[in-house]
Amino acid sequence: xxxxxxxxxxxxxxxxxxxxxxxxxxxxxxxxxxxxxxxxxxxxxxxxxxxxxxxxxxxxxxxxxxxxxxxxxxxxxxxxxxxxxxxxxxxxxxxxxxxxxxxxxxxxxxxxxxxxxxxxxxxxxxxxxxxxxxxxxxxxxxxxxxxxxxxxxxxxxxxxxxxxxxxxxxxxxxxxxxxxxxxxxxxxxxxxxxxxxxxxxxxxxxxxxxxxxxxxxxxxxxxxxxxxxxxxxxxxxxxxxxxxxxxxxxxxxxxxxxxxxxxxxxxxxxxxxxxxxxxxxxxxxxxxxxxxxxxxxxxxxxxxxxxxxxxxxxxxxxxxxxxxxxxxxxxxxxxxxxxxxxxxxxxxxxxxxxxxxxxxxxxxxxxxx
Numbered sequence: 014x015x016x017x018x019x020x021x022x023x024x025x026x027x028x029x030x031x032x033x034x035x036x037x038x039x040x041x042x043x044x045x046x047x048x049x050x051x052x053x054x055x056x057x058x059x060x061x062x063x064x065x066x067x068x069x070x071x072x073x074x075x076x077x078x079x080x081x082x083x084x085x086x087x088x089x090x091x092x093x094x095x096x097x098x099x100x101x102x103x104x105x106x107x108x109x110x111x112x113x114x115x116x117x118x119x120x121x122x123x124x125x126x127x128x129x130x131x132x133x134x135x136x137x138x139x140x141x142x143x144x145x146x147x148x149x150x151x152x153x154x155x156x157x158x159x160x161x162x163x164x165x166x167x168x169x170x171x172x173x174x175x176x177x178x179x180x181x182x183x184x185x186x187x188x189x190x191x192x193x194x195x196x197x198x199x200x201x202x203x204x205x206x207x208x209x210x211x212x213x214x215x216x217x218x219x220x221x222x223x224x225x226x227x228x229x230x231x232x233x234x235x236x237x238x239x240x241x242x243x244x245x246x247x248x249x250x251x252x253x254x255x256x257x258x259x260x261x262x263x264x265x266x267x268x269x270x271x272x273x274x275x276x277x278x279x280x281x282x283x284x285x286x287x288x289x290x291x292x293x294x295x296x297x298x299x300x301x302x303x304x305x306x307x308x309x310x311x312x313x314x315x316x317x318x319x320x321x322x323x324x325x326x327x328x329x330x331x332x333x334x335x336x337x338x339x340x341x342x343x344x345x346x347x348x349x350x351x352x353x354x355x356x357x358x359x360x361x362x363x364x365x366x367x368x369x370x371x372x373x374x375x376x377x378x379x380x381x382x
Contacts, residue, residue, distance in 0.1 A: 028063075028082075029056035030110040038116070038149065039156065039166035042108040049104055055080040060114040062152040066107040071153050109160070111152040115224055116168055119145050121179045129187055131194045134240065139194070140232045141183055143205070146225040147175070147216060154220030175216075182211040183228070195241045197231040204228055263324050317367070322350040322359065333367070340371050347372045 028049065030040050056079050057063045063075040065087065073087050122142030131137045149155045160166045186208045192200060209226040216223045318330035323344065330353075331339065339345035347363030362368050 026050045026053040027056065028053060028108055029058075030061070031058075032112065034167070036116070036168040037165065038112050038168060038171070039160045039163070040110045041164045042110065043164070049082060049106060049108075051083065051104070053082045055082055055108075057110075060112060062111045062113055062149075064109045064111060064152050064156060066109065066156075067105075071157065072106065074152060109152075109156060111149055111155065113149050113152070115146050115148045117144075117146040117225070119147065119168065119172065119175070121145055121176045123180055123183070127180075127184050127187060129194070134194060134237055137194055137233060137237055139187070139197070141228055141230065143227045143229040144225075145175075145179065145223060145227070147221050147223050149220060150217075150222045151220035156220075158219050178212060178215045179208070179226070182208045182215070186211060194233060194237065201228045201231070260323075260326050260328050263326050267324075317353060319351045319353045319362075319368075321345060321362075336368065337371055345371075 028042055030042060032040070055063060055075060057075050057077045059077045061077060065072040065074070120142070121144070123140045126138035126140055129137050129139060159171060163170070186204060190200075190204065190207070192204075197204070205226055205228045208228070209223065212223050212226065316332045316334060318332050319336065320327055320329035321331060321339070321344070322328070336345055345351075345362060347361065349362045350359040351362045351365065351368070352359045363372055
């Protein structure tokens with residue numbers, strides 16, 4: 014270094030740092046041989062703290078303001094360098110400017126899926142991402158624990174460490190909340206608040222504070238998402254209406270296959286079932302005649318009705334008087350599963366005593382010529 018450059022460095026009498034970026038956390042003020050003139054001016058702006066370090070030891074700390082550097086406002090440095098009666102220019106010390114503002118919109122996310130044990134779906138892999146903000150609250154601790162002797166320290170130097178802390182806390186919180194997997198989207202705020210409080214001590218150990226934490230999204234495998242959607246629809250669907258709809262679709266499919274006798278029978282059976290249901294609805298909606306004076310006859314006993322399994326779908330109910338026609342059309346066979354009120358489960362039609370005669374009738378002998 015030339016004599017003039019050296020002289021220029023020693024004549025520096027204003028110490029300040031203007032941050033032109035949005036990501037600088039710590040900047041070390043550089044001078045020739047770290048020499049500072051007696052009565053030099055120190056300018057610390059809002060959102061900054063200046064830290065003096067003497068031979069690796071933390072000395073004096075300055076909050077925002079303008080200072081004249083001498084033994085009166087450098088008490089720790091004076092003791093460390095043994096200035097009993099003042100000092101002569103220049104003196105040596107390192108000056109670090111630490112930003113105390115909020116560093117916002119920091120991104121975080123899970124690099125690999127987090128495995129959770131859901132009560133209904135078993136082991137499930139999820140991913141999550143979001144944003145957070147932080148700031149330095151203890152400059153001395155931050156320099157000692159994180160910065161060391163780096164001349165420049167930015168958010169990129171510490172982002173990976175902070176992301177690891179966040180992902181660890183997210184995994185712990187997700188496991189402890191025992192939320193059903195489909196409830197994460199509706200509880201992002203509550204989960205964010207829980208993790209926010211978990212991270213307080215982690216950041217404090219580095220002289221930092223997390224000021225904001227948000228989970229923007231929790232995703233899961235497509236096949237799990239599909240199952241959740243299907244279950245949610247079933248919770249909202251009227252199963253009786255769903256059964257009728259599927260029976261109608263089965264009838265339409267059978268009608269489109271005119272070459273199939275069985276299909277024709279299924280279509281006929283489903284059509285008869287729908288007609289029967291409509292007749293019942295119309296009977297129910299008919300106005301009841303006004304009561305008459307005198308004795309009231311007992312109610313007419315209802316005819317026994319059976320539900321029939323056609324093509325894997327429930328159809329009916331069919332009154333017992335209509336069943337012979339279904340037998341003739343081969344819609345109802347001995348092995349067809351049936352059910353009526355009072356039965357514990359579906360059983361073969363041939364096993365029902367009151368239906369057995371439908372399958373035992375034999376035609377008369379063919380007359381001989």
